[in-house]
Amino acid sequence: MRSLVFRQLFDTAGSSTYTYLLADRPGGDAVLVDPVVEQVDRDLKLVEDLGLKLKYVVNTHCHADHVTGSGLIKRKLPGVRSVIAKDSGAKADVHVAHGDRVEFGDAFLEVRATPGHTEGCLSYVCDNMVFTGDALLVRGCGRTDFQGGSAETLYDSVHAQIFTLPDDTVVYPAHDYKGHRSSTVGEEKRLNPRLSKSKAEFVEIMGNLGLPYPKKIDEALPLNLVCGIQEE
Ligand SMILES: N[C@@H](CCC(=O)N[C@@H](CSS)C(=O)NCC(=O)O)C(=O)O
Numbered sequence: 001m002r003s004l005v006f007r008q009l010f011d012t013a014g015s016s017t018y019t020y021l022l023a024d025r026p027g028g029d030a031v032l033v034d035p036v037v038e039q040v041d042r043d044l045k046l047v048e049d050l051g052l053k054l055k056y057v058v059n060t061h062c063h064a065d066h067v068t069g070s071g072l073i074k075r076k077l078p079g080v081r082s083v084i085a086k087d088s089g090a091k092a093d094v095h096v097a098h099g100d101r102v103e104f105g106d107a108f109l110e111v112r113a114t115p116g117h118t119e120g121c122l123s124y125v126c127d128n129m130v131f132t133g134d135a136l137l138v139r140g141c142g143r144t145d146f147q148g149g150s151a152e153t154l155y156d157s158v159h160a161q162i163f164t165l166p167d168d169t170v171v172y173p174a175h176d177y178k179g180h181r182s183s184t185v186g187e188e189k190r191l192n193p194r195l196s197k198s199k200a201e202f203v204e205i206m207g208n209l210g211l212p213y214p215k216k217i218d219e220a221l222p223l224n225l226v227c228g229i230q231e232e
């Protein structure tokens with residue numbers, strides 16, 4: 001049996017983002033999911049401490065609230081390749097779409113298209129884990145009021161691509177604002193206060209969130225379209 005390496009890291013500097021480090025085995029090939037630019041040194045130190053070979057920096061979507069660490073990591077570790085959805089409209093070394101695999105050593109991430117929070121949102125399945133980005137948060141979900149968001153589309157994505165996974169699949173979101181770290185598909189199907197409702201109720205809830213725009217949206221969006229770094 002494979003002994004996958006897994007670490008969940010949290011951005012305490014303001015974005016409340018979870019970054020995930022996965023490797024196919026101790027000392028093996030690794031991927032970093034949703035790195036944050038302010039945390040790149042922390043992430044790369046962990047990669048080095050664990051003796052891992054970082055292959056890919058993978059984004060679940062073009063983030064609106066923080067700048068991705070992908071470009072800075074590529075600059076510090078030449079050879080690392082960035083990955084994002086083709087439908088995100090963002091630059092990357094590898095554009096993926098539903099059904100693709102991101103392989104690292106003997107392990108892989110299975111790409112599932114889960115649009116609705118943004119047009120290019122992906123979730124990545126690895127063994128009994130799903131990295132849901134902002135499509136599904138613990139007891140919540142991503143907002144749908146910008147970046148081509150659509151409550152109807154998000155509802156269909158989560159129900160078709162995440163809630164069809166086995167109930168014991170562990171849900172790892174891109175953010176948490178309430179102190180949660182993970183959940184399971186079974187738990188979210190039963191207890192998610194938005195997505196356990198009917199589609200019509202969900203659309204009504206999402207239309208009335210009244211959230212202010214993320215503070216860094218004007219800086220983050222244009223930078224994330226070019227991997228987090230504006231080249232000279
Ligand atoms: N206050 C934060 C932004 C909070 C926010 O809008 N989060 C997004 C995910 S990042 S695009 C979201 O979808 N939230 C859903 C929710 O129900 O909170 C900031 O200023 O950065």
Ligand SMILES: [Fe+2]
Pocket residue numbers: 061062063064065117134142
């Ligand atoms: Fe987002």
